[in-house]
Amino acid sequence: MTSEKQFVQKKYYQTLIEQETDFPVRSLGEAYYREQQKDVPDLTPIRFAQGEVYFLYKDFEAAIFKWESIQNELAPWAKKNIADAYLELEQYSTAEEIYKRVSTESIVLHTEVSLQLFRLYVKDGRTHEATSIISETINNHPDYPGVTELARLFFEEIEDWANAIHLAMKEFMRTNSPEWIDIIKKYCDEQRTTIFKPEEYIPFLSFMLRLDRIRFEKIVFKLWENYEEQSELLNWVRELNSLLLQSELPEQLSWKLLSQQYLKTFQLFLSGKYTLNEIQEIIPLLLKNWMRFAESNHFVYTACAVLAWNEVFPGTIDEDTVSVANHALTNSSLNGLIDVHQTKQLFSSIVTWAEEDMQVSNKLKWIMENLQNKQSTITLFTGTSKLQTTILSDVLGHEQVSQLSSKLALYSYLPEPELIEVNSVESKQVDSPSEIGSTDHYIHSKGPFELLKAENTSLMSIPPYRGTVQERSSLSVNLHMADSIIYVLNEENPLNEMEMNVIRQMNQQANDHTFIFILPIPKVAEEETGVSYYMETVKKNLNPIFPNAEIYPYTTSQAVDWSHVLAEVNSERSNERRTRKELYFIKETLHYLLAKRADKEEKLIDVIQWNKEMLAKVSGASMQLGDLEQEVGERLKQNYISILQELSAEVEADIPSVLKSTAESITDQSNLATIHLQLNEEMNRRMEEYLQNTTLPKLYSSLQKWIGLTKEELQQIRAYLDEMATSFNGLYGIEKFQFPVDDQLLHDWRRDTGRLTSGVQLEHINIMLKHNPTQLLLKGAGKLLAGIGQNKAMLQQKYKRYVETEDYSEVAKHVSKQFFAPYHFFAMAIQKDLESFFQKPKDELTHTAEDLVEKINQFELSLAKLQQNPTAFEDPIKLFTVRYKQYEYLFTGSPKVKQEV
Template sequence: MTLEEVLIVTQYYKYTFMKEGVIDPPVRVLGEAYVIENQKEFSDLSFIRYAQGEVYFHNKDFESAIFKWENINNELEPWAKKNMADAYFELGLFSAAEDLYHSITSDSQVLTTELSLKLFNVYNVQGKMDKAVETIKEAVAYNPDHLDVATIAREFFEENEDWNNAVELAVNSASSTVSMDWFEILKRYSDEGKTKQFPPSYFSKVLTVLYIENQYLFEKLVSSLWRSYQTEAKDVYIDWIKEINLLLINMEDSSSNVWSELSQLYFDTYSGLLNGELLVKELSTIIPYHLENWLKIADSSKQLVASASVLAWEEIFPSTFNQDVIRNAETLIIQSTGDIDVLEESLKLFQSILHWAELQDMQVDYSLKWMVRELLDLGVHHLLVTGSTESGKTDWVNSILGGQILGTPSASVIMYKDHDDLEIAEITENGMNPIDSISEFHDAISKRMLIECKRPADILNKNQITIIEAPSVKEERSVKEFLLADTIVAVLNPDEYNWDEITELQNQSENVPIHFVISQSENLYNEQKITLLKEELHSRYPYAKVFINKNSNQQYELDQFIQNITKEIYVEEARTLKILGSIRLLMSTILGKRVEMENALNDSIKWDEDMIAKLGGAIHQLQDLESEKIKSITGSYQFIKNEIKQELSESIPKILKGCSSLINESSDFRKLHLELNEEMNSRIQGHLYSKVMPYFYTSIRSWIANAEEEFYQSRIFLEEMRNGFNTLYGKDQLQLHTDSKIIDDWRRDAERMKNGIRMEKVNILLRHTPSQVLLKSAGKLLGSLTQNKSMLSSRYKKFIENEDYQAIVDLVTEKFLVQFELFETAIERDVSMFFQEPLSELEKTVQQTLISRKENENRLNKMKSNPELFQDPLTLFKVKLRQYEWIVDVNKEISLVR
């Protein structure tokens, strides 16, 4: 051991003073050494005192140890102070220990490191975590090669779950020491998800070091980091992809290992990048390096797909790669022995496009989904049977199916499938619509439809085929017919056939093999014509099989014909091509849907604008009608009221003046004014109840009937308005219901007014006018004198007959009409309530239409202002499609060569 190593473990006394084989206690040995040294003329007791302090320390006599170490003045002085601080620490005097550790200065790296570790212990014990972290990090930075320092730091960080500092320690230690242990620790942190809080660029240096030292572990660490960033936010994950690709692109390919794990990650990541979430401009900074690196590190199982990916990207985005990369891809794609399940990957692509379309609010044609589902049934061979109307195609299909299924040639595409029960359905854009009977089926096939017909059929079951009965070759063809077909069978009439039609059929079907059936009823055609047609077919189509349909007793020959034309097809490879074709059709359909969506949005915006104008006009019309009805109904009511007022103004004075007949010389003039007042009130009330009130009630009922007619006409107007709008909407959008209770309420109010009038007596002759006061005073004063009665009678009569009763008329009219005027004040409100609901409904519909227009405008503006949000995903789907097409084409070429 070196001196510093001995001093660290406080064993200086043992290696300096204790002789090997001596069993005396250290205290005695050092005591004797002290006596001997002290007898010298020039003695130096510091070394002995230092050793004695160690012995005391080991025996936990810390105060004695401190006393010994306080007097050390030689080169061991810094170590003695360190030991004194250790003793203070053991005594629990942490502040004294901390101060003493800080006071020590030394050029020794070992001692300085030890002091840092001791201070770390002081802070750790006291719970001063910030200082503990700072101190241990300084110690590691000062002496990274000191294994114990880094280990202590790692254990401390892990124990306290301080993963940021733990990862930082691992990265720095791995980079500085190039110890594989630290790289393994860093990988473990990554596996546990402790590294993903760091930006990807943080690991570039340590990965560069590891790439040079150990490429096997490099792949493991990169793969671990890759998977950890996959679960993070998109921008962080993209940063990682950029960082690792930038790192690898600048490294020479000196790998002697098979990087299967990393190759798979490149494959998965590339597939994910093309899922439509990122725009092309974002990918343009990622894909080139990504594909170039993938091509460089791909193992044998991924070289084919990596090469195809490069070539497909270059095809869609020319000049992305330099010629060396392209040539390398072209070489590898031919030489690759790896394989990829293109059928499965194509199906994933189809499903991802469907999912993306749904996110774009696009309803994809259900028949496409149905078609792909049928293509995935690899155990059944699809025979597309076609021919002219006169070819006998219908009869031949019927004979195969074992009955008169088709009565007449069909304009529909019909797929016949073997099934235990009869089930027929039309395949539409939105789903499957059942066809419940054969008669409905026969009606349906006269139209252009796609129909699935399941029924028991021995020949379909035995040969594991479906029959796709297509319309006449003269009819317009559907792409779906050829995508569904594995083999085409053209039925020909020896007397009626057209080579141009057959050639066009073959051109449309591209890679689908074509075979022929020559239809023949017994003795119907000349054998020579059939022979000539068969020879011509073999000449034009040397690989085609020809079946001559003579009669219904050819079951064996028919089975042989079907088996021969179906066994030559490698169904999985053919279906893979067809699903790729379906993907092209799907993307084409989506583009068409996009145009339809824009047109539909434009139409909706224009529709909404027109409807807003129409609804606004309707509101104004209804408001005008409301004002008109308020004016008309209120005015007619006021007319009745004014008639009553006029009648009262004429009748009351007459009634009151007529009371003069009650006055004669025998009247008691002292009480006459009271009697007259009573009689006047009685006559007024009798007139009101017997004449005025019945007239008023009759007039009000007539007024209500007229108002009811006004409301009826308004309802007719609203009904016409509702029907007009609902015709425009194509549904019962508006109801425009009115308040039907108003008339009933008015009738009830009229009855209440009729029966509820209680007219109080009016003060007619008891008021304090000068004339009345004079008469009443004279009556009291002179009424007892006979000679005065004649004069008083005459005076009273003249007074009664000549009095101005306008004030009484006004008072009686006001009291009589008070309830009717209260009713009048509610008429305008009631008429408004009649129109309130339709007006509210129209205004609400305007608001909804305004919102709809705004939403459509926003959607349309978004579509037009950011076309890349729609175009870019489709472009990326196309890249992936071309990638699979490359693989299929290469596999076909390799198969042909082999």
């Protein structure tokens, strides 16, 4: 029976040859000849076989010729083989057409045709068709030998990772073959897997979880790693949580790799990178699942995370999970579960997040920096004694101590002296204590303090305690910063009521600290009762608070071994205690940020209101200045014009008389033929003389007086502007406004008026040469009768009478208008010139108003942002609080500070 495998391999011809030969063509030829001799020959099988041999020897045309004659049950295979031949001849379109015409019910033939079409498409560069046909083939006949491997290699070659991953997942679920898991791991290592949304992996993962939990953990771990830096991480965790919650897991199951990923992702979610809205529904399920399979090293950490989250977001985690977490915490040792790196990383995360919007107090950062140096201890040096500074100088042996006695000072070892002032904003180096600002600033004095170097400690000194509110606050902060306390008792009345209250307060806040007391012994007590008796008395009074208190006497006759004291007070070095301090200041930082956020909103409201009030004042001042400019300009102009009007009226009244007086110039010697010309010249001369000698001096004097009054007016305005600037500067608290005026204005006016009154330049006026009837008659008579004696005298009299009786009002008005014209031009410029005097103050007010409007807009936008989206600030604080409380649970087993953040 012929196998389809022989058709696939084109070895059907071997069934027709009795013995294997090197010359199958000859053997088939002989067989063909023998078959042809039969009465009913069947040559089809031999022709089919001959086609195979011709194909084998690459005689594709001969092979096609042989196969084309096949009509029996071998026809489908013959047609497929013809297409194979055309494929070898690279006649792709012909081959494709023939392949598609092959009709068969044989799965093998159908699959082989599909595979050959696939090869054709690959050779022809038709990737889309190749993908389609190979996908169809593996869907229909996945068990066909080599087809899935062929598809995998093809998908990898064309980098079609979606199909490659789908194939691997589907084949694993179909065959349970581990090699497909290895392939998916390889894709994970190459970071190919994030092309799919997480939900597309769930059927595959669900199947694997039921089949093999070990491989499930490994592949989930790999996939998770790929999603870590992707936007789909949230969806991945959501889908994985859902899958695990729906799955039954053994009670003793422990997944080390997945536990690590849950820890890592939990910390990432709480880092401030994600909003609370994004993770609020995910975290409770994440914690519930994590509790089910957390490895032993993580289990208590996970339990603390559950309790911390449930404390900040009550009721979001189911009671069973909370109960398991409580039980785990109750029955676990918490020592060493958190370290400096975790608290340091948490504080750093808070600072990094906060400083995108506001600054964390530099003091807090400085304190944390010192606490995180766990190689060195911090000893608080305090008390109520006036001798505290003297004793501290004795300890450190440094003259600078007395200069810093009123400061909060931290002394540390450094070979070369260095003085750092630490305030809320910055840490800056200063040259001497005299440069240090507020008393609530820290001073870090570094220098060659050999004793501190030997004991590997720093001394925190605060001024002698007097019981003020500020001192109580400062003492509390520094107690939480210190590892141990050296307390200098009051030398005059040790353990008085105030001192006992202070010591009780310190013991309540730092009951796990090592306390050592220094007792200054008065000389009188030393001489009368002795040091031992005096100390025993004090120790007895101190016993109710400190039963085993160490007290060292400080006397003028007995030196204190400070090396021994520092060694004693720091003998119990404890990282645990230092971690508690870091947690305290992390909590304080969160409180600080919340308070600063509220303060920022209040300040924005205040600054908006202040700027609006300032805008109203500035705008009002600007309007007042405009009104003042208009008022002063009109007044100065009116005063000036009044001078011109008064003198103009005088000129118009006097000019006719001046002109009439020229009649006296007509004498017997006057030439009547030209007398009108002479009179015209005389009239112009006398008018100019009148204006020069009479009007101009009066005008000059009046204008000088006007200049003087203007100067006084402008000085008053300057005083008004100076007062306005002082008022505004007082409101701003800085020397912002000056309102300078144009001092050149008065100088220019004095120069211009001086130039105007320097002389008269009157145009020649035609008075006697007008063509009115009387003048024409006189001029004509004069020329006609000039030589007749008796007529001459008569004409002279007529001329005199005419000059003396003529109406010169129009001439006077013309002269006045001509003379005062330049002065009126000056008057027209007064208002404009005054603008330059006010220009700089007006510009300053205008620019200030524009700046205020811009600031108000900016502040209102900031306020709106704060008020419209308060969760943008509050949510990260809550998430940081979860981390803080988790560490607090890890450290103490239950929160020591019940105050909510």
